[in-house]
Amino acid sequence: REPPRVALVCGSGLGALAEELTEPITIDYRDIPHFPRSTVQGHAGRLVVGRLGSAPCAVLQGRFHLYEGNAPSQVVIPVRTMALLGVHTLVLTNAAGSLRPELGPGHLLVIRDHIDLPGLAGRSPLVGPNDERFGTRFPSMTDAYDPALRRLALALAPKELRARSGVYVGVGGPSYETPAECRYLRRAGAHAVG
Incomplete structure (x- = not known):
């Protein structure tokens, strides 16, 4: 409904932040063309778009790692996708x-x-x-x-x-x-x- 302006990439244990979004729309990574698969425990592998406070926001529940067999060019696909959607602020988190x-x-x-x-x-x-x-x-x-x-x-x-x-x-x-x-x-x- 509204392009996100802020995106948060949630690391291990932080995916519950997506529950704070209002009017959430949830999309499994496997349903997004070219997104790698998240194989790490605690990384749900979902994109949740909604509002966090007054900001249109996207929360990526999990990310991708080189050690999962991904090439560096694959690991950045979600970040580049967010940029193409109009995101101007990216918050990266991890444990x-x-x-x-x-x-x-x-x-x-x-x-x-x-x-x-x-x-x-x-x-x-x-x-x-x-x-x-x-x-x-x-x-x-x-x-x-x-x-x-x-x-x-x-x-x-x-x-x-x-x-x-x-x-x-x-x-x-x-x-x-x-x-x-x-x-x-x-x-x-x-x-x-x-």
């Missing part, structure tokens, strides 16, 4: 492992920067023919995470979440990191890993 003792369970990390280890090794969704609808061949990553939205998230986060900003490092998975890998990633400046 991640802390690399810092001050970031225990229940803390909220608002990402200010990232280290994309698969991307640095050539497993980037930007590899291949460039589609100008989604931006330039070499996008600036200086403010990949909108500074104004980060400030807003930190200001509005409930006190009990002990929100702070930090650096997220993405790895290929699906295994957890070894103690040596965690020490390495911590020294590289990362606060959380997934």
Whole structure:
């Protein structure tokens, strides 16, 4: 009925946010052409469109991972679909492992920067023919995470979440990191890993 302006990609355990939408329309990923299949437990594999407060919103209940056998170009299909629908604000969420003792369970990390280890090794969704609808061949990553939205998230986060900003490092998975890998990633400046 109304194109979404905001999209939220829900990671493990966060899909229940879709229940907050009013006038929801639910579509299974398998019914959306070219969407990969979500195979991770806790990722329902549904797109729910409705209103969250006053905002027309899309909630993606689950996402796709390289370790599920997807190519980087497949993993970004939902995000690119949202852009084509008119979404201008994208919120990505996930459950991640802390690399810092001050970031225990229940803390909220608002990402200010990232280290994309698969991307640095050539497993980037930007590899291949460039589609100008989604931006330039070499996008600036200086403010990949909108500074104004980060400030807003930190200001509005409930006190009990002990929100702070930090650096997220993405790895290929699906295994957890070894103690040596965690020490390495911590020294590289990362606060959380997934």
